[in-house]
Amino acid sequence: MNKNVQTFLACDKDFDKSNIVLFGAPFDGTTSFRPGTRFGPNAIRQESFGIETYSPYQGRDLEDISVCDIGDLDLPFGNTERALSMIEETTSDIVNAKKLPVMVGGEHLVTLPAVSAVLKQYPDLCIIHLDAHTDLRDDYLGETLSHSSVIRRVWDKIGDGRIFQFGIRSGERHEFEFAKAHTFLQAFDLQGFETLPELLGNTPVYVTLDLDVLDPSIFCGTGTPEAGGVSFKELLSALLHLSKLNVVACDINELAPVYDQSGVSTAVACKLVREILLTLKGG
Amino acid sequence: MNKNVQTFLACDKDFDKSNIVLFGAPFDGTTSFRPGTRFGPNAIRQESFGIETYSPYQGRDLEDISVCDIGDLDLPFGNTERALSMIEETTSDIVNAKKLPVMVGGEHLVTLPAVSAVLKQYPDLCIIHLDAHTDLRDDYLGETLSHSSVIRRVWDKIGDGRIFQFGIRSGERHEFEFAKAHTFLQAFDLQGFETLPELLGNTPVYVTLDLDVLDPSIFCGTGTPEAGGVSFKELLSALLHLSKLNVVACDINELAPVYDQSGVSTAVACKLVREILLTLKGG
Amino acid sequence: MNKNVQTFLACDKDFDKSNIVLFGAPFDGTTSFRPGTRFGPNAIRQESFGIETYSPYQGRDLEDISVCDIGDLDLPFGNTERALSMIEETTSDIVNAKKLPVMVGGEHLVTLPAVSAVLKQYPDLCIIHLDAHTDLRDDYLGETLSHSSVIRRVWDKIGDGRIFQFGIRSGERHEFEFAKAHTFLQAFDLQGFETLPELLGNTPVYVTLDLDVLDPSIFCGTGTPEAGGVSFKELLSALLHLSKLNVVACDINELAPVYDQSGVSTAVACKLVREILLTLKGG
Amino acid sequence: MNKNVQTFLACDKDFDKSNIVLFGAPFDGTTSFRPGTRFGPNAIRQESFGIETYSPYQGRDLEDISVCDIGDLDLPFGNTERALSMIEETTSDIVNAKKLPVMVGGEHLVTLPAVSAVLKQYPDLCIIHLDAHTDLRDDYLGETLSHSSVIRRVWDKIGDGRIFQFGIRSGERHEFEFAKAHTFLQAFDLQGFETLPELLGNTPVYVTLDLDVLDPSIFCGTGTPEAGGVSFKELLSALLHLSKLNVVACDINELAPVYDQSGVSTAVACKLVREILLTLKGG
Amino acid sequence: MNKNVQTFLACDKDFDKSNIVLFGAPFDGTTSFRPGTRFGPNAIRQESFGIETYSPYQGRDLEDISVCDIGDLDLPFGNTERALSMIEETTSDIVNAKKLPVMVGGEHLVTLPAVSAVLKQYPDLCIIHLDAHTDLRDDYLGETLSHSSVIRRVWDKIGDGRIFQFGIRSGERHEFEFAKAHTFLQAFDLQGFETLPELLGNTPVYVTLDLDVLDPSIFCGTGTPEAGGVSFKELLSALLHLSKLNVVACDINELAPVYDQSGVSTAVACKLVREILLTLKGG
């Protein structure tokens, strides 16, 4: 391979020959507290060579599967709607090519256009949402397109009973009340995640992983760290169940590398991307 | 509210209408290792807007209670005795006004004058002390007013059997021996904290929380991090028992923000201040 | 003063009694490289107590003048147009009250709405622009409202011959060509600044100071540091000439504190805000 | 003691009167990712005064045992073989003086020459290896002397069934396969460590502790942090079993202080050095 | 261009169509103080998109010239001789293809094999050396292949009167005495650099720029910062004279990004690489 070609570890297969397509959505335009997730996807790509291709957890190797990393989108700055359109378009292209999209954010709002694109192909889509925050606000300072409203906007599209939230430990009172009425919400931990395969069977699933579901002890490189999260082992253990689900798309978001100068947060994200890729069907 | 008024999250009620009064004691004059806790209270105030007012752990909201944050004391530099006098005076003013003082340090020595002030009102006061360190030295390099002697000085005032120490994992041999004879000391963890409500009943209690009781994985922003501490979940779980105690005053200390450039330690402290405030009677 | 009221050093006068009104515009929504200027105005306010109110350069003291710091605007995230509207409105309010607005950014795009507001009152307004970058692009990735297009947008409003650029050392070739035709541009340094009083006489002047005009050796806390800039002494020396101009509004922008963990960049910005305030007529 | 003499906490006894000899091996010449372990031993020495000499875990005090810290070796830069020779020679000198060597690295390759020296005295030596990585590669980019090959090289010397690996969670597939055939490897955690005393009886044991066996939440100051590690409490709990083994030499390595600006990683290493010293026979 | 191809800014031309070939030599194996220059070339490549392709200093644009960035060499760790061989081989390949090599280090020792390769083609080669340090030691802790001996080793090859050193302000006494006898050495500043075109005429010249010749105020991201250096403007001004020399090869080295978390040092290096490329004949 050309030395100047830089992909996520071992995700250097041709688009045509790949079942999975990885891309970066370096957008943090609605981040309300500390920005910087725009640097997440490139950091993950750069640092991925610090881990191995082989997973001793799964006994599988990235070298054995076919993933094409098509790089980061060239998103505009200061124009949320146009950025979201571009993400939706790319996701649609991948889905239309019968490939499984894996998006690396960026802030959590990037999930909205990706879900929109996938939903066209899979109208019965369910959402598995791992996060510290409910993301169920109706708006933030008047803006309805906000990282803190993203799951509410997804609910606007897919309605009750199809969103499964885990690890949630922060939100306004009304958000938790909204969840009671409209989503499944497991507060504080990941209990029940292991029941999802039985519950969802072959239903197409979109997995959105906000990395701040992790405790900030292991993942401080994010805009809004929230104590009391799950450990890496707990998260990994849950994610391994994905191999028994019909995951048709997923995203990993909210890494803001600048806030963790040790590099650990980026390394954690790289390892989780590897493990998720290895759970995917057709990978 | 005037945009320039900066209080801890939602602690913007009038003094007269508040049951709880929060203030900062930005003192680190006897810190023997790495100073910087003087910046703790302001950091907590500034960053508190990064968390929510609502606690999903308690189902309560800071908006529902009345807390007045009167800001930081203007303590002198280089004169320990005068600084301690000012803290004692402020604490007395709050207690005399029949309000519950919540002090944010600063180093741990700030607890001494606050206890002195509260003790006048509540002669049968007990102390609940969460810390990594015994703080039972008789002196440090000849100084008897030292952060590492603060609980010993408190003992000088209240005597045997009224100090309950948890999470302790560092000290000199003679300090642990002193504890055996004179205090209740739970080494390494918080076991037994849940028995305090039954044990103490309605006895007035002063809670002093040295944040380094937490494991440095989640709280590295402190002068003397000590591995092997309790997790955030363990600490929070213990603190929720405070709602069943007659807490008449408390302090949270030893955040030194400069040593944690990720901001996590400050966010952790903010969340704990919120949770403690929500456990207080009359809050 | 209430201990919780936090203004820029000594800028705590009543709005009605002040000739100068300072406010923060914490916007960085179009920043294309490294975001974080949203934290600039608060950082300046917090750290301003680290400098003195007295300027030995001017023999004047902030205590002698009347400035009201009204705090930061609550700008939305992800909606550039609405944020700019709010800035324009605030600036108009100040100008209409016959007071001199001093805005602290935020990214450089905040200058556009402020100029728009001031221009209504002073149709013959000229712009003095200190910066490392030309900011004369027509658009950035298709967006015409961009920090790198801000002076071009100002030019759209006021036209040829009324923009005076200093310290410029970065831009695309066509930007420099545009400058040759439409603005006065002094590349690399501040030569000629001292001739402005004679040149402009009593013309109303808007001064926009992009702090990255400074060499990154003294100001690394900015999104796009550009070597080869002016020294602090050179910049201060130039700015002292402002006392001989009819400055009717000004802004200081592009401090991103997170990139300078030593705190020097913020201290530099504080000192420059002090010096600029002390040069202002009616201050 | 002369104020300029700096040893690890309380390890200031005369060589002749000491049973244990501590030395630093500041070598990081084959580190493939992020270098900096050369600063490990000095950092541990400098920061050790931040912890106590007394261990409440063991009820023992460094003041009660006799350890001589002979300082850091003056290893050359850029010549791996010569550096390893110097380490082997120093270890031999200590072993020949009938003292127990405790080496502080440096990168993990320093274990190879130390084992070689100890093996001469104890031909039936077994190795206890705590690490995140297998370190069983045959070479790295063609180099057989590499930190990622060190245990493979040790195996070359001592053969099958004498290496006990714990906490391993990263490696290439073939390394795990090699381990299956030739070593005892406990993946992911330290289960079984407690059976070692019964298993090994009085067999002479060399303990090599790569600190990255710890989870990066508590130990981010290392070149290749690997999520999913053991907690400090788990590690300490395992290490306390060493007092029941015939440990004849040990090393602690892979602290790279620059990657953890909070200082926690160094403090963790200091505490582990103290605890290990206190478990040693004849200490 | 493929989004995953990452070259230094605009250096994305085909090898065959390029007159200049840029490559990275990520080697820091003999660094005696603080390592980390191995990350220099990749950092420069990544951050180069933060500057413009156009130089207002020269009125030239990288888009106008043909440069091929072939990426970083895969150098082994812990084997100095093999790493140097690989650098020599690559340099030879470029020179033999009648192209001008521009190497980005890495520590300064990388200059030795590059000079060796160039010397074969240009036996009358002279060296222009900008640095804080003499680099004229005969060995360092016994090693003759050392970053602090590199110019001495170059002298071994080309002898007296052909090395021109500028900006030197650190070394042992005997190194300065050696320089008096064998090289031209301008201490402390760059005086005389402007006379080189007249002095050297059409002689083939190898330029080696150790970035620590810059004052650490503007370039702290290096292993051995040495106060009292030249300013960016002084250095740039000198380098612009290169366009009047017959430069046949050059290198830029000693950036260690980790020591400058503001990113300024990397940005400075990027700008200097751009400016040097634009001075090269045939560029």
Next chain:
Amino acid sequence: MNKNVQTFLACDKDFDKSNIVLFGAPFDGTTSFRPGTRFGPNAIRQESFGIETYSPYQGRDLEDISVCDIGDLDLPFGNTERALSMIEETTSDIVNAKKLPVMVGGEHLVTLPAVSAVLKQYPDLCIIHLDAHTDLRDDYLGETLSHSSVIRRVWDKIGDGRIFQFGIRSGERHEFEFAKAHTFLQAFDLQGFETLPELLGNTPVYVTLDLDVLDPSIFCGTGTPEAGGVSFKELLSALLHLSKLNVVACDINELAPVYDQSGVSTAVACKLVREILLTLKGG
């Protein structure tokens, strides 16, 4: 030399055989803004091995002179008066032994007891004071023993006309007025420093160098950085004149290493200590 003995570079001579005695005064008890200078002297000692013993500026070498570094004083925490007593006593011991004391701070207040001790031996002592700040306040928040009052306290002892201040650029108006009446004060730069040898002849001189006289571009590792300072070259150039004065004692203070993670400030301080030592008579 024993590998565990750590002195400032080459300052390892016996006390009895040394003309100069260096010691650390790690005190920052009255620091009002950002503490941390307590770590200054040890940092200088540790990092001094990163520079050379030879000064190309003076053509002299530390190996040629006799300096004894006796280490840091064990100063108490929280008791300003006792700490100052210990400094005065040590300085007296050195002066009484007919040796020249060189003290490394710590905050600037350490100068007061050192001057007191020296004054007993040299009643006609003059003070040369390099600093960003006047240090002429009568008190700070009521404390007369403060780093910001130190020169005022010195004036209390020696009176008018004997204090020569350079580089001063910050203070309250009344401090500058005090200086006009009672000291020689050169604002902003070091002009006139070169006239001191003629002016002072053989008068005994105490030199106190507050390193924040340097511009923060080159020295950000200090509690109160103040832009507009002198460059390293300007400062060094001035200090070289000390060799023509009768310097009988000196101090270098206000390095707070934690605020400069690049290490440059410490390296700058090391180089200045070397240069000052080499200017001293009898050195």
